[in-house]
Amino acid sequence: MMSDSSRRIPLRATGLLAGFAALAAVTGCGAGAADSAPQGGGAGVTAAFYPLEWLAQRVGGSDITVTTLTKPGVEPHDLELTPQSVAGLEQTRLVLYIKGVQPAVDEAVEQHAADRNLDVATLVPTIEATEEGHEEGHEEGHEEAEHADEPGHEPGHEHEVSYDPHLWLDPSRFATVATELGERLAAADPAHAQGYKDRAAKTAAELTALDGELARGLANCRSKSLVTSHQAFAYLADRYKLHQVGISVDPDAEPSPARLAEVAEVAKREKVTTIFTETLVSPKVAEVLAEEVGAGTAVLDPIESKPATGDYLSAMRQNLTTLKAALSCT
Numbered sequence: 001m002m003s004d005s006s007r008r009i010p011l012r013a014t015g016l017l018a019g020f021a022a023l024a025a026v027t028g029c030g031a032g033a034a035d036s037a038p039q040g041g042g043a044g045v046t047a048a049f050y051p052l053e054w055l056a057q058r059v060g061g062s063d064i065t066v067t068t069l070t071k072p073g074v075e076p077h078d079l080e081l082t083p084q085s086v087a088g089l090e091q092t093r094l095v096l097y098i099k100g101v102q103p104a105v106d107e108a109v110e111q112h113a114a115d116r117n118l119d120v121a122t123l124v125p126t127i128e129a130t131e132e133g134h135e136e137g138h139e140e141g142h143e144e145a146e147h148a149d150e151p152g153h154e155p156g157h158e159h160e161v162s163y164d165p166h167l168w169l170d171p172s173r174f175a176t177v178a179t180e181l182g183e184r185l186a187a188a189d190p191a192h193a194q195g196y197k198d199r200a201a202k203t204a205a206e207l208t209a210l211d212g213e214l215a216r217g218l219a220n221c222r223s224k225s226l227v228t229s230h231q232a233f234a235y236l237a238d239r240y241k242l243h244q245v246g247i248s249v250d251p252d253a254e255p256s257p258a259r260l261a262e263v264a265e266v267a268k269r270e271k272v273t274t275i276f277t278e279t280l281v282s283p284k285v286a287e288v289l290a291e292e293v294g295a296g297t298a299v300l301d302p303i304e305s306k307p308a309t310g311d312y313l314s315a316m317r318q319n320l321t322t323l324k325a326a327l328s329c330t
């Protein structure tokens with residue numbers, strides 16, 4: 001990204017306690033900004049996409065109003081922000097995001113909320129992205145690695161940062177984030193500090209319980225190979241000692257025939273019975289691969305968008321059920 005050279009220093013001293021008074025002062029910087037004014041009495045917090053929205057609502061409770069930049073059902077990585085969304089960043093008290101997931105959000109935060117953001121990736125140990133997101137241990141000299149620089153290639157999140165950003169798929173890391181968010185909100189809004197801390201503790205406990213369920217459920221499995229269409233499960237694999245074999249980094253990109261052949265070889269060698277597809281992306285590639293290796297397919301939700309029913313916790317439990325069946329766990 002070349003945006004660093006054009007980084008703007010915000011002229012206003014908005015600070016963490018910006019409220020309605022500051023609102024009037026900033027509406028001059030974009031037409032239509034008034035449309036996205038925070039509603040209700042709660043302080044406005046902006047979440048970049050669903051898992052962070054869920055966390056902010058859990059920890060913030062009725063003390064904050066959460067706005068989400070990514071609408072339900074939208075694949076978040078290639079999100080483009082409307083002028084209204086960008087204007088909203090000028091007014092929000094805190095932007096919760098993960099640098100590397102959404103280039104448009106990263107840039108907008110840098111330009112419009114440089115003094116009021118929390119990059120969740122700074123709170124937990126990150127896992128290094130495999131070479132342009134490819135499966136570790138796979139052979140060198142792969143032409144797909146150069147793919148990212150070709151004109152017309154959509155800017156993928158994995159090309160912006162050196163780590164894999166899908167950290168919310170490890171509930172133990174996400175528990176740490178819950179606790180830190182509670183501290184951060186308490187510091188920004190001392191009048192409601194105890195509420196933030198209590199809800200953060202409760203949320204962290206729920207996430208820790210979920211972590212325990214996953215650890216127990218995935219402890220004894222016949223297969224440890226997680227063959228996925230969108231390589232989003234490195235944190236889950238890391239935490240529960242599975243082995244992710246991703247077909248493609250970019251959920252929208254067509255993998256090369258060479259890459260498909262490689263993954264097919266691994267899948268056959270490791271007697272994989274299930275190729276995982278995901279909720280927001282066409283299952284076509286996974287289906288072709290499954291047929292090639294004589295496997296079935298199942299949906300594993302990377303929870304990048306709000307589940308059709310339930311929430312983050314129930315979607316993770318559904319993922320556990322799917323994994324136990326697919327990997328023959330006892």
Ligand SMILES: [Zn+2]
Pocket residue numbers: 077166230231232302304
């Ligand atoms: Zn992703």
